[in-house]
Amino acid sequence: MAKRGMLIVLSGPSGVGKGTVRKAIFDQGGNDFQYSISMTTRKPREGEVNGEDYYFVSKEEFEHNIETGQMLEYAKYVDNYYGTPLKYVNETLDRGKDVFLEIEVNGALQVRKRLPEGVFVFLTPPDLMKLKQRIINRGTEDMETINKRMTKAVEEIRMMQDYDFAVVNDKVENAVESIKTIIKSERFRVERVFPEYEEMLGDK
Ligand SMILES: Nc1ncnc2c1ncn2[C@@H]1O[C@H](COP(=O)(O)OP(=O)(O)OP(=O)(O)O)[C@@H](O)[C@H]1O
Ligand SMILES: Nc1nc2c(ncn2[C@@H]2O[C@H](COP(=O)(O)O)[C@@H](O)[C@H]2O)c(=O)[nH]1
Numbered sequence: 237m238a239k240r241g242m243l244i245v246l247s248g249p250s251g252v253g254k255g256t257v258r259k260a261i262f263d264q265g266g267n268d269f270q271y272s273i274s275m276t277t278r279k280p281r282e283g284e285v286n287g288e289d290y291y292f293v294s295k296e297e298f299e300h301n302i303e304t305g306q307m308l309e310y311a312k313y314v315d316n317y318y319g320t321p322l323k324y325v326n327e328t329l330d331r332g333k334d335v336f337l338e339i340e341v342n343g344a345l346q347v348r349k350r351l352p353e354g355v356f357v358f359l360t361p362p363d364l365m366k367l368k369q370r371i372i373n374r375g376t377e378d379m380e381t382i383n384k385r386m387t388k389a390v391e392e393i394r395m396m397q398d399y400d401f402a403v404v405n406d407k408v409e410n411a412v413e414s415i416k417t418i419i420k421s422e423r424f425r426v427e428r429v430f431p432e433y434e435e436m437l438g439d440k
Contacts (some may be wrong), residue, residue, distance in 0.1 A: 238332030242426065243325070244419060245337045247344040248359035249389035251371035252426070253405040257359060260412045262336075266420075269336040270328045275301065278374055280317040281376050304343045307347035309339070314384045319343065343391045348398075355422045357415060358399035362406045364389065423428065 246254050253410050262269060277298050286292050297421040298317045301307055308326075310319030312338075320337055322323040328335050337347065341358075348356055361367035367389055371382050400420050 238330070239402045239427070241270075241329040241331070241333040241335055242419075242423060243285045243329060243335050243337070243347075243354035245339065245340055245344050245347055245354050245356045246359060246396040246415070247341050247356070247392075247399070248405075249361065249392045250340070250362045250385045251367055251374065251389075252359050253370065253408065253411065254359055256408055257405060257411050257415065258336065260408055261415060264412070264416075267332050267334070272320055272325055272328075272337050274318055274320055274339065275307075275317045276316055278318070308350065309343040311340055311346075313340050313342075314381065314388060315418050320347070325349060336359055340388075341395045341398075345395070345398060355419065356401070357418060358402045358404055359405050359411065360393060360396060362404055363413070 246258060251347060254280065258271070261267070262271065273287065273289075273291060275293055275298060277293060277295050278290070280286065280289070280292050290359055295299055297318065298319065300433075301319070301321070302310055306322055308320040308322040318340065320339060320343065325335050325337075337344075339347070347354060357397075359369070364386070368382065368386055371377060371385060377385065403411050403414045403418070
């Protein structure tokens with residue numbers, strides 16, 4: 237049976253740049269991460285594609301998925317549900333592939349309980365003003381929603397200490413390099429990738 241893949245969970249407040257950093261890591265190549273597409277009851281933004289950016293579903297469908305145990309984790313975040321379908325994550329890890337989740341903090345802490353072997357990285361903004369400016373610049377939310385997301389952000393940043401690693405997203409390229417280094421080092425720690433280590437340490 238293939239060795240189970242590695243689970244990487246990237247979390248942090250809305251607008252900090254999780255999606256930007258994740259896309260840069262994927263675009264640079266040199267890895268075979270599988271991105272887990274989340275499910276949400278939020279309405280699609282302009283340009284968002286069902287089955288690529290999210291699975292956009294009704295509240296009823298989402299609640300049915302919760303009740304039937306189909307979610308690895310889920311959270312109510314600013315008036316909408318967001319969650320990770322369990323089957324894809326399990327099947328992909330079982331195939332020996334690495335899975336990348338990009339989710340908010342309450343969901344990440346649920347994942348930590350179920351899959352504690354994952355690598356949990358918190359992406360944090362240089363400061364709150366810059367965070368707000370990034371959400372405003374993105375131009376996807378109205379001011380009322382931005383303010384709700386900023387209130388959430390303060391709660392979320394307090395939970396940073398529950399993560400294995402924290403990375404400041406000041407410059408995208410620096411955050412990308414830091415996360416790639418973390419992943420490389422965690423893979424080494426978990427898998428002891430050099431065969432001579434196995435021999436030296438007397439593993440079967
Ligand atoms: N280091 C950075 N410096 C300046 N702007 C940035 C940086 N990283 C991302 N941004 C910009 O900030 C905005 C929010 O980024 P992004 O959508 O990636 O955040 P997110 O954390 O994925 O948000 P959400 O959780 O709401 O999906 C985007 O307009 C992006 O271009
Ligand atoms: N707990 C989960 N949170 C998720 C998931 N997918 C995305 N998110 C987070 O929700 C907020 C808002 O996202 P937006 O697309 O409306 O800006 C943000 O922090 C996302 O990272 C998920 O599956 N589970």
